[in-house]
Amino acid sequence: MKTLKIFLLLTAIFICPNFALAKNADELFNELRQKILQVKDYVAEVNLKIDVAYMKVPLLKGKLYFKAPDLMKLERNGGISILPKKNINLTLSNLIPTGKVTVIDMGTTLYKAKSLRLIKVVPDDEKSSIVLTKIWIDEQNLLVIHAETTTYEEGSLIMDLEYNHFVNYSLPDKVKIFMDLKDYKLPQGLTMDYNDGNKKQENIKKTLKQKGTIEINYKNYVINKGISTNFFKG
Amino acid sequence: MIKPLSLELYKIFKRPRTYISFGLVTAIALVIQLAMCSGGKEFLSFGMQGITEQFAIQGNVLNGYLVAYIILQSLLIHIPLLIALVAGDSIAGEANMGTLRLVLTKPISRSRLVIIKFTASIIYSLLLIIWLAVVALFLSLFLFGKGDMINMKSDTFILLLQDDIMWRYFCAFAFASLAMTTIVSLSLLLSAFAENSIGPIMATMAIVVVLTILSNLELPLFNLIKPYLFTTHMIGWKGFFDDPVPYKAIRNSALVLSFYTLGLLLMTIIYFNKKDIKS
Numbered sequence: 011m012k013t014l015k016i017f018l019l020l021t022a023i024f025i026c027p028n029f030a031l032a033k034n035a036d037e038l039f040n041e042l043r044q045k046i047l048q049v050k051d052y053v054a055e056v057n058l059k060i061d062v063a064y065m066k067v068p069l070l071k072g073k074l075y076f077k078a079p080d081l082m083k084l085e086r087n088g089g090i091s092i093l094p095k096k097n098i099n100l101t102l103s104n105l106i107p108t109g110k111v112t113v114i115d116m117g118t119t120l121y122k123a124k125s126l127r128l129i130k131v132v133p134d135d136e137k138s139s140i141v142l143t144k145i146w147i148d149e150q151n152l153l154v155i156h157a158e159t160t161t162y163e164e165g166s167l168i169m170d171l172e173y174n175h176f177v178n179y180s181l182p183d184k185v186k187i188f189m190d191l192k193d194y195k196l197p198q199g200l201t202m203d204y205n206d207g208n209k210k211q212e213n214i215k216k217t218l219k220q221k222g223t224i225e226i227n228y229k230n231y232v233i234n235k236g237i238s239t240n241f242f243k244g
Numbered sequence: 245m246i247k248p249l250s251l252e253l254y255k256i257f258k259r260p261r262t263y264i265s266f267g268l269v270t271a272i273a274l275v276i277q278l279a280m281c282s283g284g285k286e287f288l289s290f291g292m293q294g295i296t297e298q299f300a301i302q303g304n305v306l307n308g309y310l311v312a313y314i315i316l317q318s319l320l321i322h323i324p325l326l327i328a329l330v331a332g333d334s335i336a337g338e339a340n341m342g343t344l345r346l347v348l349t350k351p352i353s354r355s356r357l358v359i360i361k362f363t364a365s366i367i368y369s370l371l372l373i374i375w376l377a378v379v380a381l382f383l384s385l386f387l388f389g390k391g392d393m394i395n396m397k398s399d400t401f402i403l404l405l406q407d408d409i410m411w412r413y414f415c416a417f418a419f420a421s422l423a424m425t426t427i428v429s430l431s432l433l434l435s436a437f438a439e440n441s442i443g444p445i446m447a448t449m450a451i452v453v454v455l456t457i458l459s460n461l462e463l464p465l466f467n468l469i470k471p472y473l474f475t476t477h478m479i480g481w482k483g484f485f486d487d488p489v490p491y492k493a494i495r496n497s498a499l500v501l502s503f504y505t506l507g508l509l510l511m512t513i514i515y516f517n518k519k520d521i522k523s
Binding site: 064065066067068083084086088089090091092093094095191192193194195196197198199200201202203204205206207 | 291294295296297298299300301302303304305317390391392394396397398399400401402403404405406408460462470476479480481482483486487490492493494
């Protein structure tokens with residue numbers, strides 16, 4: 011009898027807290043959204059690496075300014091900045107649908123050898139550009155580790171996120187974005203290209219690779235200090 | 245060698261027509277710069293439509309480097325024609341005026357005379373390229389400022405950082421000078437054939453225009469002959485604005501142009517040595 015009591019006590023200690031911590035999908039999503047939305051604006055030093063078949067862009071270093079919900083500007087000390095022009099841009103706050111949503115619990119799953127909670131989020135608003143977002147969540151730290159978003163008009167967008175210094179704000183140190191891209195072509199009679207003999211090879215590369223990858227490394231975040239909306243104009 | 249060369253240069257720079265080229269280069273550069281000042285953003289947004297649909301591009305895109313590139317793209321087709329004005333006139337012009345026989349009475353070989361005229365025409369074309377650099381590049385930088393440069397090829401969008409551009413321009417101008425040397429030798433050969441300067445100038449223009457069209461037409465028939473046309477390689481300067489720079493292709497183009505230059509010069513010397521000069 012004593013043994014049974016000890017067994018029940020141990021069960022209560024080790025199992026019950028897990029039940030208590032396991033939130034339902036709606037709660038989890040709402041908590042996650044609240045955590046992400048606490049960042050109203052930020053400035054961070056970034057290294058931006060663009061890997062798109064038809065673009066040859068060197069590593070861009072600069073300051074990335076963000077203001078919720080969707081204002082973003084990369085400033086490069088007088089240089090040209092390039093950012094993807096998607097309705098869903100490079101931030102999580104844009105990736106996670108706002109307003110009323112339906113959250114579907116997909117249970118726990120292994121992602122990169124890590125046990126994560128997978129939820130599917132479908133916006134109830136028919137006007138939303140997002141069809142569906144699948145989010146892989148580190149439940150313990152309340153962080154999005156991986157997200158896949160399908161849109162009506164702009165294909166799909168996949169994000170891989172790595173955190174280190176700003177876990178409390180859900181701000182990543184490194185983001186890798188995989189996105190669908192349209193083709194780019196200008197008439198050769200207009201550009202009068204110099205043929206360097208690599209045309210055939212490039213065309214093969216292009217047909218094989220229709221997705222683009224953008225990698226951003228963030229450091230030195232300055233969070234919620236206030237940025238004027240006018241700053242993002244022009 | 246120095247004295248006859250300076251005499252030849254004196255002849256070139258004494259003629260008012262020589263300065264037409266410098267005036268024309270300045271005028272075209274200024275017109276393009278003015279057009280870019282007033283409607284450059286619309287022009288760029290049309291060209292960059294394919295990119296701006298998917299990417300937001302911010303910053304001083306319309307800067308001096310890009311404007312200079314647009315000027316070079318428009319002008320380096322016309323510069324050969326301006327060079328033909330002088331090189332095409334160098335032998336035929338003297339034949340027309342009746343001074344060629346007089347020149348040849350001096351103790352100077354015909355081969356040497358051709359080389360002197362060739363060198364003088366090259367000096368003229370170099371000065372024209374330097375002037376082009378001044379009005380196209382430095383004036384554009386003064387008017388539009390510095391910045392990263394975008395280069396839009398038919399299937400590639402290239403971004404060059406501002407610290408990585410100036411050397412490309414110097415190399416591009418050096419390559420353009422080599423390309424113009426080919427035009428000088430072509431013009432000189434045609435000039436040796438003719439008795440008046442209009443013929444070689446017009447013939448050089450016709451050859452350059454026709455071959456440029458052939459070089460840019462995307463038809464399988466022309467693709468076979470394109471690698472052998474000097475006009476295909478004349479735009480090798482553009483290779484310096486690629487990333488990475490296709491050094492192998494540029495070296496190949498430089499070799500083809502050098503081969504043409506030496507071949508045409510040799511033909512001129514051979515023909516001129518056998519020519520029966522009647523005036």
